[in-house]
Amino acid sequence: MFSVTQVGSWPRSPQLLAGLREKRMKRMSEQQFNELADNEIRRCVQLQLDAGVDIVVDGELRRDNFYSFIAEKVEGTQLMSLAEMLETVEDKAAFEEMLQTLDAPAYAIRNPTCVGKLRRRASLAAEDLRFIRTLTGKPVKTTLPGPYLLTRAMWVTSYSSGAYGDKPVMADDVVSILREELEELVDAGAEFVQFDEPVLTEVVHSGDDKRRTFM
């Protein structure tokens, strides 16, 4: 009772931020990055164990953000900063104003835009689970972006309609990808998977499009 855990993400150190940037620019190999991230996750897990939490997370330290990271794992996606997306949205002024109003940095937040047929080419989180298992015997919580968040964020009509025609058709593949991942997570012995659906509050509380966020 009263199990203490986290929602998922942990602050990135300056070294890790540099590593994420270098990997994105292809100036750091996957292997070099993983060695850096492994060490950061070790420290993050140790801090949680020292604090005495009951269910441990890996801090999502390998991820750029909690949903954009799938661009590395799913074929048919392209990582785009919100500034790049600005080029494609119809109402540029409104999009820019929204980012400013929301205090959302256009260059620092990236989106996994659908640009082709989606196919899972690597595990989204199961590999991360296998690593954290080597660090602790405590239960682990694994986090994944939810199907609604992914569908809404990934669909950018000018890029996505070529492969899918319509958003609900793409959503079918998003569901399949998440089901494949859940299956792999169960096989890997996951005890707790949390789906993140932050945009649901926006759907019910925004009223009109003026407060639509960038996700």
Added chain:
Amino acid sequence: MNRVLDGFSGRIRTGIHVCRGNWSKREDVLISGDYAPLVDCFRKMNVDQLVLEFATPRAGELAIIGRALPDREIGLGCVNPRTDTAESVESIVERSNEALQHWSPENVYLNPDCGFGCFANRCVNEEDVAAAKLKAMVNAAEILRSENS
């Protein structure tokens, strides 16, 4: 969501996390409003645990979810991931006692309202503050366990 979860019930604990944004430390730019309009959606959703914000006043009353869905597990958001000091242990205990009016102790989990760094380049906190907040929840859990065993 249920299409994703179909067939997994009982094989793994599943949760859904719904918050009101975590990209800025400015409370005024994040979304506001209680969970009432989402109650039906949660009721239909085949998840074991609702991982929800309740430390921020923007999330409204805990009883809205407590009255409607006392049979689920609650991941009780009891510390704000965006502030610079850790919440007092007493305030977390108090919030949890409020949850106990609706849920049994076994079904109450303690967590922050959201992550401490959802966007790598826009982390909303620093490591030592985050660790202090974890410690405050752990201390609160110890008190709650002794009071409820």
